[in-house]
Amino acid sequence: MRIVIAEDSVLLREGLARLLDAAGHEVVAAVGDPNALLDAVRIHEPDLSIVDVRMPPTHTDEGIRAAHRLREENPATRILVLSQIVSGRAAADLLTTGEGGIGYLLKDRVGNVEEFLTTIDTIAAGGEIIDPHVVRKLLRHRPRIDELTPRETDVLALMAEGKTNTAIAEALVISDAAVAKHINRIFAKLALGTDDSVHKRVQAVLTYLRH
Template identity: 60%
Template structure:
């Protein structure tokens, strides 16, 4: 990890959400040395929501994958924070490029949003610059994310999250929402929310017949998979 030599404006209040104790402590040390105050560290999505709404930090640094399934719990928690507190500043860290995650973040508004690969943290100067920018209301996207956004923006199926793709795959098997909920061990309400977001991302009008929308969604999904 390369240490930053550039002076910065200190004083941000930050929340860190990551299930890795080592990474949480490393980020806390790094940000503290830069003159910022970490007001809370948490290891799961509900903890992030609680800490962000309680402390109202200048910025929350959030890992995408957290317990219990290590898929997109961190992202979903960040989006929940943004819904309840639209002014929240969020810097999301991910191990891999998932363009759909960036899409979901940008859908909440383009101010105070960041999406970086975790590898960027090793360049301390670049990472702290991103922290400052997002806390000030800017938008910071990893260059790899930008390239993939440009390449895939025309494909609506590419905007689906990994969980939405799981729902679509089961829908393609002809399963009902109840059966999908049972297979994924989630509530029926959660599946219904996923399907509504899928329809919206695939530009399927809400005034269409529900069964017809499911068929159209499955057709578009299978064409993309093929």
């Protein structure tokens, strides 16, 4: 996989580059500011970009704004955002752009190398993964959350984390069939219809995040 890293911390940037290189990926560019990120993605057209939220010059939201711009230019751009803070709004706004292939993780929770590598594979393949802390914050602040049962809310939160039906069943200690029933009820309550051309699993998460 060809990857661009945008991170203003030299130590973290180099650490990520070494980790990805050791895993067999090719880091085609490692930059420290949003303008360099935009240039690198346009030039190299990577399979994935890993982007820090806070970058120069103000160290507030330059990274997330650059990610938005990349998705506007090419909705298929795959991006994993790394953040030091739980910003539900930033995650929700970014997830409503593009055609899948997006992730939002907290830096201090990226401690398991194998899970991290699996995450980037999932996003590069078009999946969506949100840090569980961010998911819970978003769901707690949704005024229509009471339309779902507690179990359906649990299922939706795990769906938003990118888990398969089997993984959800294991996490909640229920059967795969029960998970499928909960998901169908979620689809119905969110009025996603029966259009097979729509990725209802993704739409179920996005509908709640941007409601």
